[in-house]
Amino acid sequence: xxxxxxxxxxxxxxxxxxxxxxxxxxxxxxxxxxxxxxxxxxxxxxxxxxxxxxxxxxxxxxxxxxxxxxxxxxxxxxxxxxxxxxxxxxxxxxxxxxxxxxxxxxxxxxxxxxxxxxxxxxxxxxxxxxxxxxxxxxxxxxxxxxxxxxxxxxxxxxxxxxxxxxxxxxxxxxxxxxxxxxxxxxxxxxxxxxxxxxxxxxxxxxxxxxxxxxxxxxxxxxxxxxxxxxxxxxxxxxxxxxxxxxxxxxxxxxxxxxxxxxxxxxxxxxxxxxxxxxxxxxxxxxxxxxxxxxxxxxxxxxxxxxxxxxxxxxxxxxxxxxxxxxxxxxxxxxxxxxxxxxxxxxxxxxxxxxxxxxxxxxxxxxxxxxxxxxxxxxxxxxxxxxxxxxxxxxxxxxx
Amino acid sequence: xxxxxxxxxxxxxxxxxxxxxxxxxxxxxxxxxxxxxxxxxxxxxxxxxxxxxxxxxxxxxxxxxxxxxxxxxxxxxxxxxxxxxxxxxxxxxxxxxxxxxxxxxxxxxxxxxxxxxxxxxxxxxxxxxxxxxxxxxxxxxxxxxxxxxxxxxxxxxxxxxxxxxxxxxxxxxxxxxxx
Numbered sequence: 001x002x003x004x005x006x007x008x009x010x011x012x013x014x015x016x017x018x019x020x021x022x023x024x025x026x027x028x029x030x031x032x033x034x035x036x037x038x039x040x041x042x043x044x045x046x047x048x049x050x051x052x053x054x055x056x057x058x059x060x061x062x063x064x065x066x067x068x069x070x071x072x073x074x075x076x077x078x079x080x081x082x083x084x085x086x087x088x089x090x091x092x093x094x095x096x097x098x099x100x101x102x103x104x105x106x107x108x109x110x111x112x113x114x115x116x117x118x119x120x121x122x123x124x125x126x127x128x129x130x131x132x133x134x135x136x137x138x139x140x141x142x143x144x145x146x147x148x149x150x151x152x153x154x155x156x157x158x159x160x161x162x163x164x165x166x167x168x169x170x171x172x173x174x175x176x177x178x179x180x181x182x183x184x185x186x187x188x189x190x191x192x193x194x195x196x197x198x199x200x201x202x203x204x205x206x207x208x209x210x211x212x213x214x215x216x217x218x219x220x221x222x223x224x225x226x227x228x229x230x231x232x233x234x235x236x237x238x239x240x241x242x243x244x245x246x247x248x249x250x251x252x253x254x255x256x257x258x259x260x261x262x263x264x265x266x267x268x269x270x271x272x273x274x275x276x277x278x279x280x281x282x283x284x285x286x287x288x289x290x291x292x293x294x295x296x297x298x299x300x301x302x303x304x305x306x307x308x309x310x311x312x313x314x315x316x317x318x319x320x321x322x323x324x325x326x327x328x329x330x331x332x333x334x335x336x337x338x339x340x341x342x343x344x345x346x347x348x349x350x351x352x353x354x355x356x357x358x359x360x361x362x363x364x365x366x367x368x369x370x371x372x373x374x375x376x377x378x379x380x381x382x383x384x385x386x387x388x389x390x391x392x393x394x395x396x397x398x399x
Numbered sequence: 400x401x402x403x404x405x406x407x408x409x410x411x412x413x414x415x416x417x418x419x420x421x422x423x424x425x426x427x428x429x430x431x432x433x434x435x436x437x438x439x440x441x442x443x444x445x446x447x448x449x450x451x452x453x454x455x456x457x458x459x460x461x462x463x464x465x466x467x468x469x470x471x472x473x474x475x476x477x478x479x480x481x482x483x484x485x486x487x488x489x490x491x492x493x494x495x496x497x498x499x500x501x502x503x504x505x506x507x508x509x510x511x512x513x514x515x516x517x518x519x520x521x522x523x524x525x526x527x528x529x530x531x532x533x534x535x536x537x538x539x540x541x542x543x544x545x546x547x548x549x550x551x552x553x554x555x556x557x558x559x560x561x562x563x564x565x566x567x568x569x570x571x572x573x574x575x576x577x578x
Binding site: 055056215233330332357369398 | 427454455456466507511512513533535
């Protein structure tokens with residue numbers, strides 16, 4: 001008598017994945033039901049990093065909250081800073097000078113390279129390609145050195161202020177950035193050579209975790225995940241903010257929406273970011289980086305504070321807790337293209353010095369909500385590949 | 400897309416029971432409606448070719464306890480028309496006594512997690528939601544922390560954590576005072 005697999009009685013196995021699993025890169029927990037090796041149901045449990053950032057926003061003033069935005073997506077804090085500053089500036093009806101807008105674009109695009117290279121590297125190390133991860137980390141370190149030089153901090157940058165920037169770029173920043181931009185292609189080509197045509201990489205990523213364009217629309221997915229499925233929507237082109245319309249670059253669109261396409265979209269987007277960075281450095285205007293001090297939104301220059309009574313009063317008015325600038329009553333939302341997708345801050349103001357309500361539109365949370373839909377039918381090793389390709393950042397997921 | 404006045408007329412005629420007003424701030428049009436009409440209004444905004452808002456960006460809520468408004472809570476929907484890159488905001492106002500409104504899960508599946516988040520943080524009930532349970536806070540959490548009457552420092556959750564009592568003799572004290 002021969003036994004065939006379907007005759008054998010099998011039992012569903014419930015497997016707990018995380019919250020402290022090395023492949024979750026953060027604190028995600030997934031409860032999976034397995035039938036043999038195949039996952040039949042996956043239930044993500046989130047909230048392990050919930051820190052009440054939105055509640056805190058109701059008790060901090062606009063410039064103080066910028067330090068909280070760093071802690072959300074800690075792979076690209078500059079993009080969070082810019083997104084929050086844009087929303088607050090729209091509320092106050094301020095337009096920052098061209099130079100500040102260009103510096104913001106430069107910082108956002110450098111962040112995008114750092115974020116994508118880490119996303120690709122993490123995904124590679126989860127699948128077993130350790131070298132690509134190390135190459136990525138080496139490059140990311142150099143980008144963080146630039147951030148440290150510009151604003152004194154590698155990770156918690158807090159570089160923007162409502163109405164401008166913390167300070168102008170240091171002397172020689174352009175030349176050093178240009179030298180780094182010339183270095184980046186070598187790293188990208190190294191990773192590309194290791195992975196793109198690698199037989200193992202192709203086997204592990206093609207046709208895995210397919211997301212269709214309809215699912216993208218229905219689940220509200222944005223960023224590289226949406227574009228890998230063929231949804232042509234990039235906020236930098238469609239709803240330009242911070243002078244993105246001045247630069248010439250292409251949107252990268254995938255076709256199949258699988259893990260491999262998401263990897264390819266991220267790889268090509270880094271080349272486009274390089275193009276934008278070069279154009280920013282070429283076209284960088286001179287001038288102030290803050291709005292006019294008469295707007296009473298930013299601190300006056302230091303020598304005015306120390307040498308004139310008006311400057312001192314102005315400084316006092318902006319910094320004291322019972323004064324500060326008071327925005328009008330209203331609500332604003334500015335969508336921006338962060339490395340993970342649409343990031344925006346919805347600010348409701350009741351006219352006080354703190355926002356009445358600050359809501360983050362978290363791309364990580366919304367991108368992760370597709371997970372239980374696409375996981376059934378795949379194996380645990382595929383789960384790790386899919387999780388890496390979604391690039392879920394727990395700080396932003398749970399806030 | 401219709402300008403503000405015609406948009407207001409359109410929704411007043413089509414949904415006389417639930418329409419409240421249309422406001423405009425810094426170029427962002429906002430439709431205010433009563434919570435019970437939210438599913439039909441969003442269905443119109445999604446399927447009517449004059450609007451064609453095919454993408455639901457975000458669902459959140461605001462507690463207007465201090466600020467005041469049409470009711471205590473408003474659930475905020477950010478809609479996007481991807482072809483024309485146009486956006487619109489819908490505020491659905493719900494009372495404190497009866498914090499219920501229809502789920503829009505049947506229109507966009509992204510509502511699943513986002514409505515769970517609003518339920519978790521504000522305690523608003525979405526009718527027709529397939530799986531309405533807490534998402535960020537633990538299941539046994541009793542409060543709705545983003546409501547304005549919930550204090551920033553919490554309500555003693557930290558001091559109420561269960562402490563394991565040691566029954567076997569130990570050279571350390573059974574409970575340690577960390578604070």
